[in-house]
Amino acid sequence: MELDEIEWRTREAIPSWNESSLSLSIIEKGGSGRLFVRVVETTSGASLIAMQYNLDRADNPRFASITDFLNAHDVPSPRILARRLDLNLLWVEDLGSLDLGNLAEDDWDSSRLPAYQSALRAVFPLHRISESAAPDDLPELEKPFDAALYEWEQNYFLTQYVERFLSAELAQKLREDSSMASLRSDLAAFPRALVHRDFQSTNVMLFRGGSFLIDYQGLRWGLPEYDLASMIYDPYSEFTPEQTEDLIAFYYSLKQEAGDTESRAAFEKRLTQCAMQRLMQALGAYGFLSEVKGKTEFLAHIPTAKRRLVELAGKEGGVIGLDRLN
Numbered sequence: 001m002e003l004d005e006i007e008w009r010t011r012e013a014i015p016s017w018n019e020s021s022l023s024l025s026i027i028e029k030g031g032s033g034r035l036f037v038r039v040v041e042t043t044s045g046a047s048l049i050a051m052q053y054n055l056d057r058a059d060n061p062r063f064a065s066i067t068d069f070l071n072a073h074d075v076p077s078p079r080i081l082a083r084r085l086d087l088n089l090l091w092v093e094d095l096g097s098l099d100l101g102n103l104a105e106d107d108w109d110s111s112r113l114p115a116y117q118s119a120l121r122a123v124f125p126l127h128r129i130s131e132s133a134a135p136d137d138l139p140e141l142e143k144p145f146d147a148a149l150y151e152w153e154q155n156y157f158l159t160q161y162v163e164r165f166l167s168a169e170l171a172q173k174l175r176e177d178s179s180m181a182s183l184r185s186d187l188a189a190f191p192r193a194l195v196h197r198d199f200q201s202t203n204v205m206l207f208r209g210g211s212f213l214i215d216y217q218g219l220r221w222g223l224p225e226y227d228l229a230s231m232i233y234d235p236y237s238e239f240t241p242e243q244t245e246d247l248i249a250f251y252y253s254l255k256q257e258a259g260d261t262e263s264r265a266a267f268e269k270r271l272t273q274c275a276m277q278r279l280m281q282a283l284g285a286y287g288f289l290s291e292v293k294g295k296t297e298f299l300a301h302i303p304t305a306k307r308r309l310v311e312l313a314g315k316e317g318g319v320i321g322l323d324r325l326n
Contacts, residue, residue, distance in 0.1 A: 001052045001089070003037065010039050010050060013082035013091055017041055024050075033057050038094060047094040048081055054088065058142070059217040064090055065139035066219050072137060073129070076122045076212045095212050100201035101236055108243055117250050118211040119204040119231065123196055124254050127224035131192040144192060145222035150184035150277060156284035162325075164287045165302070170324060177321040187223060187273055195222040199230045201237050225267070229275035233312075235282055235305040269317035276319055279309040 003024050011018045020041045027036040033054040040047040053060040064085065070077040078093035100119060103112050129135065131144075143149060155175075162171040174180060196203070197218035205212045232239065232247045239247075248271065252264055283305050286298040306325055313322040 001035065001087075006037050006050050006052065006089075007039070009084065009087065009089060010048075010091065013084065014048070033060055039091075049078075049092050049094050051090045051092060052088060053090075061085075061088070062140060062142075062219075063217040066141075066217055067092070069137060069139050070126075070213070070216065073125065073135070075125050076210060077216065078212060078214065095205040095207040095214070098206045100204045100206065100211075103206075104237060113243070113246060115206060115211070116231070116247055118206075120228070120247070120251050120254065122204070122211040122213055123199055123227055124251075124258075126194045126196065126219075127227065128258060129194045131221045142197070142218050142220040144220050145187070145195070145226065147184050147188040150187055153277060153281040153284065154180055154184065156288070157280035159284070160287035160291070161280075161283040161302075164291055166325065173324070174321055177319070179319045179321055183273055183277065183319055187270075187277060190223055190270065192221040193224050194219060195224060195227045196230075197222065197227075199227040200234045201231070223270065223274055225271040225274040226278055229271060229278045233275045233279060233308050235279075235286075235301040235308070238304070265316075272312055272315045272317035276309060276312050276317075276322065279305050279312070283309070 003026075007022055007024055010022065011020075021043060023040040023042050025038050025040075027038055027049070033056045035052045037050040037052075038047055039050055051063070053063070055061060064080060064083060067077055067080055071079060078095055080090055080092050082091040083089070100115055103115055106112050158171040158174055162174065196213060196216050197220055198215055199213075203213065203215045205214055228248075228251055232244050248268065252267055255262065255267070283302065286302050286305065289295040289298045310323055310325050312318050313320055
């Protein structure tokens with residue numbers, strides 16, 4: 001959809017702006033098959049985001065219903081201001097341009113830690129919605145995390161990263177490693193809750209003193225620790241071991257406040273397992289995006305993801321065979 005059409009469709013959708021002077025600018029940050037445009041009413045400075053999406057991905061049209069669900073359950077997320085589902089076009093609240101990743105150079109104690117704690121508080125209500133007590137208003141979701149999906153992620157990693165950047169021989173050895181199969185069967189055996197699925201620094205906006213989730217159309221049943229791992233082992237961000245410990249301890253305190261009596265050791269073992277699974281998925285994505293899609297900027301994130309994966313391999317719950325990546 002061209003910008004001039006988005007402009008006149010916006011005037012139709014927002015009647016109070018029908019005669020206003022509007023300024024439109026494309027937002028480069030965005031996911032597959034979606035166009036994001038910031039629309040500003042130049043007199044007042046008020047703004048919103050127009051999101052136009054295609055149907056190439058099954059999760060794109062789910063954004064609206066999932067947003068309505070999150071709003072209804074007090075999970076911080078943008079409000080939908082208007083919609084034309086027949087045109088695959090939404091107008092959503094503008095949450096600004098500051099995400100967690102923008103704080104990378106800020107002081108930990110005074111800036112980054114409070115912001116990350118706010119992000120964990122924002123996602124935590126999702127994690128308290130269990131599959132065994134699914135709410136009646138739950139919209140259609142992506143396929144849940146199960147043994148088959150975990151296996152797909154592992155194969156994605158082996159095909160798109162290990163074979164492309166290391167060797168086909170190593171990829172085959174890892175395919176035959178029983179600990180890889182054990183990892184996915186262990187994860188598939190745990191009870192599931194709602195997870196964001198891509199809970200990383202660039203998908204948490206900082207707005208009006210709080211944290212808001214975006215890019216959550218991949219919402220599904222899974223393990224909360226997969227989301228937590230996506231955040232604290234995020235290859236886009238750097239943390240010291242002490243900072244990582246701060247975030248793990250904070251999330252565990254949220255669980256305790258909610259009445260969860262699971263031991264810290266059991267929680268951390270599952271977190272390590274989820275972190276390894278998530279980092280394998282990320283490395284597969286970086287390999288595919290850089291080598292197949294030509295988006296070479298993703299190559300810069302491979303060393304951090306690989307280093308963290310190797311470090312986790314030696315922890316309780318880790319896949320020892322992955323130390324071969326070094």
